[in-house]
Amino acid sequence: MWKSVVYKEWLKIRWFLIGYTLLGILGIGYLFLTVKHGFAFSGGKNIWNSVLFMGHQFFSPLKYVPLVGGLTIAIAQYFPETVNKRIKLTFHLPMGENKILLMMHTFGAVSLLLSFLIFFGLFAVFSLIFFPVQMVTDSVISIFPWFLAGFSAYFLVALIVLEPAWKFRLFYSLVGGFFLTIYFTSAVTSAYGSANTGLFLVTAFLSIALLFSAHRFRKGEM
Amino acid sequence: MNNVIECNNLTHYYGRKLVYENLNFHVSEGSILGLLGKNGTGKTTTINILNGFLQPRNGECLIFGENTQHLSPQTKARIGFLIEGHIQYSFMNIRQIEKFYSGFYPNWKPAPFWELMSKLNVTPTQKISTMSCGQRSQVALGLILAQDPDLLILDDFSMGLDPGYRRLFIDYLREYAKAENKTIFTTSHIIQDMERLIDDMLILDFNGVLAQTSVNEFMGSFKRFDFVLENDKADLKKASFVVNLDKVKNKIELYTYSSESIVKKYLDDNNITVSNFAQVKMGLEDAFIGLTGKY
Numbered sequence: 001m002w003k004s005v006v007y008k009e010w011l012k013i014r015w016f017l018i019g020y021t022l023l024g025i026l027g028i029g030y031l032f033l034t035v036k037h038g039f040a041f042s043g044g045k046n047i048w049n050s051v052l053f054m055g056h057q058f059f060s061p062l063k064y065v066p067l068v069g070g071l072t073i074a075i076a077q078y079f080p081e082t083v084n085k086r087i088k089l090t091f092h093l094p095m096g097e098n099k100i101l102l103m104m105h106t107f108g109a110v111s112l113l114l115s116f117l118i119f120f121g122l123f124a125v126f127s128l129i130f131f132p133v134q135m136v137t138d139s140v141i142s143i144f145p146w147f148l149a150g151f152s153a154y155f156l157v158a159l160i161v162l163e164p165a166w167k168f169r170l171f172y173s174l175v176g177g178f179f180l181t182i183y184f185t186s187a188v189t190s191a192y193g194s195a196n197t198g199l200f201l202v203t204a205f206l207s208i209a210l211l212f213s214a215h216r217f218r219k220g221e222m
Numbered sequence: 223m224n225n226v227i228e229c230n231n232l233t234h235y236y237g238r239k240l241v242y243e244n245l246n247f248h249v250s251e252g253s254i255l256g257l258l259g260k261n262g263t264g265k266t267t268t269i270n271i272l273n274g275f276l277q278p279r280n281g282e283c284l285i286f287g288e289n290t291q292h293l294s295p296q297t298k299a300r301i302g303f304l305i306e307g308h309i310q311y312s313f314m315n316i317r318q319i320e321k322f323y324s325g326f327y328p329n330w331k332p333a334p335f336w337e338l339m340s341k342l343n344v345t346p347t348q349k350i351s352t353m354s355c356g357q358r359s360q361v362a363l364g365l366i367l368a369q370d371p372d373l374l375i376l377d378d379f380s381m382g383l384d385p386g387y388r389r390l391f392i393d394y395l396r397e398y399a400k401a402e403n404k405t406i407f408t409t410s411h412i413i414q415d416m417e418r419l420i421d422d423m424l425i426l427d428f429n430g431v432l433a434q435t436s437v438n439e440f441m442g443s444f445k446r447f448d449f450v451l452e453n454d455k456a457d458l459k460k461a462s463f464v465v466n467l468d469k470v471k472n473k474i475e476l477y478t479y480s481s482e483s484i485v486k487k488y489l490d491d492n493n494i495t496v497s498n499f500a501q502v503k504m505g506l507e508d509a510f511i512g513l514t515g516k517y
Contacts, residue, residue, distance in 0.1 A: 004325030011314060084309045088275055093326050094299035220276030 001095060002103060009077060009107045016076040020069050021115045028119060031061055032126040039130060051135060059123065059139050063184065066119075066150025069112060074157030077108045082161055087217065101214050105158060109207065112154055116147050144196050148203045149183035155206040156180070162213035164221050224251045226373050226405040227272065231281035234267055241267050244281070247424050247434055254399055254406040256416040256437075259426035260514055265409040266306065268426075269377045272407070273303055285373065299327055302371035306378040308362040312351035316344065316361060320368070327369050334367035338394070356387035363391060367398060374399070376408040380415045388412070392419045413507035425513060432513055437506065444509050446502045447476045447485055452495040461488050466512055475502075477512035 035058050038047050050056040081087040090104075091097045123143065127136040156176040163169045183199065227249035234241045241264040249255045257265050270276035271283055274290045283290045288297050311319055316339055324330040339346075342357050350361060359379070366374060374395075380388050396419050399406050410416050416423070423440065425432040433440060444465075451472040459467055463480035474496075478485060482501055489496055504512065 001326055004322050007318075007325070008311065008314075008322050011318060080311070080313055084307060085305070086309055086311065088273065088303075088305055089309070089311065091275070092273060092298060092301070092303045094295040095326070096295065218275055218277075220270060 001093075005100060005103045006107055009104050012080055013073055013076045013108065013111060016072050017111050017115060020072050021118060024065055024069065024115065024119050025122065027061070027065060028122045028126065031059065032130070034058075034061075035126075035130055044130075048131075048135075051131070057139075057142065059127075059143055062119075062123070062143055063146055066116060066147045067153050067180070068150075069115060070150035070153030070155075071157055073108055073112050074154045074161070077104070078158050078161040087162065087214075091214075091218065097214060097218065098211055101210060102208075105155075105207065105210060108154060108158075109151065112150060116150060120147065141196065145183040145199055148196075148199050149180055152180060152183065152203050152206055155203070155209055158210040159206075159213050162210055162217060164213070164217045168216075225249065226251050227283065227285055227407060229268075229271075229281065229283040232268075232271065232278050232283065233280035234264070234271070234276070234278045242426065242430050245426075245430060247431070249405060249407050249422075251405055252403045253422050254396070254408070254420045255422040255424060256420035257407065257409045257424050257426065258413065258416065258510055260428075263426040263428055265426065266377060269306075269375060269409060272375055273301075299369075300372045302366035302369050302374040304362055304366060304374070304376040304379055307381050308355065308359040308379075310350055310358065310362050310365070312358075313349065315347045315349050317346040319350065319361065319365065323365055323369065329370050331368050331370050334398075335364035338364035338367070355382040356384055359383055359387055359391055363394065370402075372404060374404060374406045374408075376406065376410075378409050378411060380410045380412045388415055389418075395419065413510050414505065417506040425510065427514055441504070441506065441509060443479050444504075444513065445478055445480075445482075446504050446508065446512055447474075447478070447482065447499065448502050449474050449476070449496040449499040452497065456492075456494045458494070463488070466515055468512075468515075475512070477509075 035047070038058075047058075051058060081090060090100060093100060120140075120143075124136060124140060127139055131139070153176075156172070156179070160169050160172045160176065163172060225248040227247075229245060229247050232245040233243045245264075245268075257268060259265050267276060271278050272285065272290050274293055277291055285293065286297050286300060288294060293301075311322070314322065320332060320335055324332065338360050342353075342360055344353060344357055350358060353361070359382075376395075379391060379395075383391065392415055395406070398404065406419075408416075408419065417437070420437055422434075422436050424434045451474060453472075458464060458474065458476065463478045463484055464476060465479060466477040468475040468477075476485065486499070488494075502508075
């Protein structure tokens with residue numbers, strides 16, 4: 001049965017996931033072309049100086065890339081389930097309703113994770129070409145919450161899209177939008193070092209939020 | 223005979239609006255029951271409760287002995303469900319959707335599905351979203367037949383279908399149900415379709431159940447008498463046998479479960495003179511309108 005669940009979810013998100021991942025890879029490539037360009041024309045010393053002492057974040061163009069990914073995959077995966085209340089078909093399948101939802105959700109999150117791991121890996125590898133390990137570590141600490149924001153956006157959109165009542169959807173959207181700003185608060189490199197564990201736990205907790213919307217749907221809330 | 227569906231003291235409200243109170247009905251194994259009623263009388267509400275998508279305010283429905291709010295996967299596998307409008311995963315093509323569903327049902331029988339698909343002018347890789355409503359209905363029906371459920375719950379199966387596809391759907395379904403001893407619980411807005419399909423019926427009104435009986439029994443006992451009143455001031459509504467009365471000037475359409483002799487006796491006893499008295503033969507749709515009224 002899990003193969004069928006994976007098959008359906010893959011059919012829904014495949015082109016979005018592939019397109020997003022390719023665009024992300026191109027974006028990272030472009031980012032480091034810019035860095036290379038800076039090294040060639042301004043000199044490595046000046047670039048290092050601006051990164052170390054002037055707070056320049058060469059990786060800042062990546063800021064909203066994971067967020068866009070989370071939103072894209074969640075909408076691609078869950079919007080088709082709500083058109084004409086198609087989620088009824090899913091709930092009618094011979095599996096526990098929560099179990100099948102969590103399988104769908106896990107598939108989406110793992111797909112997003114794979115895409116993010118590619119970005120993360122490319123970012124780390126390319127960064128090490130231009131910068132020392134300490135600077136790369138600080139950069140990774142800085143971009144980590146942005147990737148968590150991508151997962152949070154994915155989980156929140158699932159909660160919102162599956163919610164049967166419009167007023168609740170609006171409420172969740174407002175609260176969710178405000179909540180996501182927490183991941184983007186500080187512009188100082190590695191400022192999130194001490195907060196990343198807490199943000200990770202909060203994000204992990206959000207992963208099961210969609211079960212509440214599903215419960216309300218099955219109770220017939222309108 | 224075992225009851226496949228059993229609903230006891232079902233009560234539901236939307237906000238403060240009462241849909242129905244203490245509704246009781248059952249569906250026997252092997253029967254085809256049609257749920258009839260005007261818009262807003264609770265047909266879709268009942269379907270949603272049966273499928274566990276709505277929790278009633280009071281009462282319960284059991285399917286194969288299990289409360290519909292907590293159906294086990296094993297019981298869900300025994301129920302085929304057609305959503306109003308023949309909704310399916312329209313982002314899939316027919317090959318993909320057959321592959322998807324087959325993974326859930328151990329007794330999956332692909333032959334009926336592909337037999338129906340062969341009658342449609344579609345390719346295996348054509349997305350369901352590009353198909354006509356009639357073609358989508360056949361996809362939905364084919365999937366249910368391949369699932370081979372013991373109970374079929376069909377919500378407004380005739381919605382959006384042209385007469386040809388409606389006839390195809392009904393004939394295929396009835397033949398299948400009778401040959402395989404399947405139980406069907408269905409709603410439809412088109413009563414003529416129901417007449418070809420159902421054995422038993424449950425008619426809902428805004429106040430609850432108007433009739434629960436077999437179609438043959440209902441059609442044999444429910445009657446329409448037309449006549450012209452000589453004095454159009456005569457009031458027939460007080461007569462206990464009158465179920466419904468339609469009066470246009472002095473022309474009367476009277477609906478009743480009583481016999482012609484009882485109606486005539488009442489008219490005689492109350493000195494109501496009429497002409498052109500005749501019993502009018504009805505189809506199920508006429509009888510339904512006669513029972514529930516035009517408004």
